Amino acid sequence: MPADLLATALWIALAWVLLGLLAWSFGRAAGRRRPRQPLQPQGISALIRDPVSGYYPTQIGVYCDGCGFTVLGDYLVHESQDRSARLGVARAHLAATEGWTCDASGDWCPSCHPTPSIGVVGGDR
Numbered sequence: 001m002p003a004d005l006l007a008t009a010l011w012i013a014l015a016w017v018l019l020g021l022l023a024w025s026f027g028r029a030a031g032r033r034r035p036r037q038p039l040q041p042q043g044i045s046a047l048i049r050d051p052v053s054g055y056y057p058t059q060i061g062v063y064c065d066g067c068g069f070t071v072l073g074d075y076l077v078h079e080s081q082d083r084s085a086r087l088g089v090a091r092a093h094l095a096a097t098e099g100w101t102c103d104a105s106g107d108w109c110p111s112c113h114p115t116p117s118i119g120v121v122g123g124d125r
């Protein structure tokens with residue numbers, strides 16, 4: 001039955017092509033998930049010196065809504081970012097590296113991190 005053999009061979013070939021596409025797709029997805037590397041000082045200098053990069057350094061302060069403690073830091077921001085986006089850069093940095101909690105409830109230093117009992121009636125017992 002050569003027709004059956006040919007059909008089987010075509011199905012096997014099609015399966016190999018599909019498996020190859022699947023593996024290629026997973027490889028591409030894995031490549032996109034690689035963590036971003038922090039910029040090296042030379043890269044930051046190049047971005048600042050490049051007149052068309054749009055990046056510039058600025059000092060941003062984040063205040064703790066609990067105790068008023070302030071952290072000032074220098075951040076690299078882009079000219080397309082509005083005030084809120086630039087503050088978001090500093091908030092994200094403090095949350096990722098300094099233990100701050102920065103969310104819709106406010107900005108909280110590690111000492112004032114709101115606990116789940118805040119706002120619960122009788123939660124202070």
Ligand SMILES: [Zn+2]
Nearest residue numbers: 064067109112
């Ligand atoms: Zn605080």
